[in-house]
Amino acid sequence: MGLQNEEKLELGCSSSQQRSKKWVLLTVRVIAFLATATATLVMALNKETKTLVVAMVGSTPIKVTLTAKFQHTPAFVFFVIANGMASFHNLMMIMVELFGQKLDYKGLRLAMIAILDMTTVALISGGASAATFMAEVGKNGNSHARWNKICDKFETFCDRGGVAIIASSAGLILMLIITAMSIFKLLNKPKSVSS
Amino acid sequence: MGLQNEEKLELGCSSSQQRSKKWVLLTVRVIAFLATATATLVMALNKETKTLVVAMVGSTPIKVTLTAKFQHTPAFVFFVIANGMASFHNLMMIMVELFGQKLDYKGLRLAMIAILDMTTVALISGGASAATFMAEVGKNGNSHARWNKICDKFETFCDRGGVAIIASSAGLILMLIITAMSIFKLLNKPKSVSS
Known part of the structure; x- marks a missing residue:
């Protein structure tokens, strides 16, 4: 039903243009997913252990082993969670776009996507800023x-x-672009959805 | 059924409903403005000077005066800038809503507002998270x-x-609500604009 409507509209307003737009959005989403997934993994696996010689007793060195882990800093833990959730969101949206074209609830599909995108922007922005300023210290x-x-x-x-x-x-900038695209999509939304 | 009603209302211009929605949005914006403006001012005026006695030479105390200022922490400076910009954004949007109803560019008015709102969400989220995690340290x-x-x-x-x-x-939560409202507004946008 939804598909039929969409198809009709696509025929009405340059289907090739619509389709190319869809692929642009999908590509940007995939890149955004890769960026946030990289951020999550690199930070989550970030650990460095160093053994320092702090004193000598006779010829025996006294060593101290120190470990720097991301878990020691709450801002980095939040960073991992935020980027992980953003990656999950983008993965879901890619799936929905590819396989769930029929998924809809009262014609609110596009608005829900835009709102979820916007929430993800808030999440990445928070995680990235907290980590940035903590890293600066x-x-x-x-x-x-x-x-x-x-x-x-x-x-x-x-x-x-x-x-x-x-x-x-990079993920944040891409998500800002994606959310703007999701919002613009609402502008061109076929009115038929609500009939 | 509900959607059909909506359309009828839209066709009939449903002025009273539209107007009450407008006032709800305006009220939330005013509260959000007050929240971020409070955050900006309280942080920008945050300064504490303490004089501590660190030693005594005979009967003369040696004092050290220490000052804690928000400027000493980059995260707090960003917090002030982000909240200041968010306050400015909400003030502008209130002005536009009250006095600039005719302002539009190619029917993109609502989309532009939604995108600016979303950018402001990113800004406040970044500022608030950075400051929160720095405060935790x-x-x-x-x-x-x-x-x-x-x-x-x-x-x-x-x-x-x-x-x-x-x-x-509080300002961030309100801005999330405002942005969601701005996005929903696009759903009920009269079709004439984009055609």
């Missing part, structure tokens, strides 16, 4: 609060964190 | 990074920061 420290930088000791940890943040930021 | 410290808490010394500073973050979170 890790990199530069904060002399006023007497928080020392830790990136001089845990270089690999910081580099990987940076990669995750860059991937997440 | 200020409150609890981070033993792994050897960052000591500072809220035991600067209680007033931390309390005010907390108030600003709560106000901003």
Whole structure:
């Protein structure tokens, strides 16, 4: 039923243009998914263990093993959750677009997608910002609060964190574009849906 | 059935329903504006100076004056900018709704508003998350990074920061609702615009 309507409309308003638009949106979604999935994995697997010699007793070195994990910083935990949820959202939307064209509820399909996209934007934005500013403290420290930088000791940890943040930021920009596209889709929405 | 009614109402212009919806949206926008403006001001004016006695030379106390300012933490600076911009956005949208009903560009008015709202959601979400996680370090410290808490010394500073973050979170929730309303508005948009 929904498909028939859509098909009629497509015939009415340049089906090839509609179809190419659909593929553009799908491609951007796939890239956004890859970006947030990369961010999730890189951050979730981020762990660096270092053994430092802190003193010598005779000829026996006293060593301390320190580990930097993303779990130690609540902002990074939120980052992983937020990017994981964003990846899941984009995966679902790709599935719905490919296999669930008939899924609809009272003609609200497009509006629901736009609202879910917008919520995901909020989520990634929160995760990426929190991680960015926490990483900044890790990199530069904060002399006023007497928080020392830790990136001089845990270089690999910081580099990987940076990669995750860059991937997440790319995901955020793509999600902003996707949400704008979802909103514009509502403008061209066939009125027939509500009849 | 419900949808058919809606269409009839739209055809009949259903002015009273439309008008009441408009006022609901305007009221929520005003509250959101007040929330983000409060967050901006409370954080921007957040400053605490403490004089501590660090030593005694004979009977002369040696004092150190420490100041906690929001400017010392990049996350709080971003928080102030983000909430300030969100307040400005809501103020503009209120103005446009009240006095600029004729403002439009190629029938894109509603879509532009929805997209600006969505961008503002991203902005507040980023600002609020960054500040929240930074405040958490200020409150609890981070033993792994050897960052000591500072809220035991600067209680007033931390309390005010907390108030600003709560106000901003309220603003974020309201902006999510507003954006959802802006998106739904596109659904009921008269078809004439895009044809």
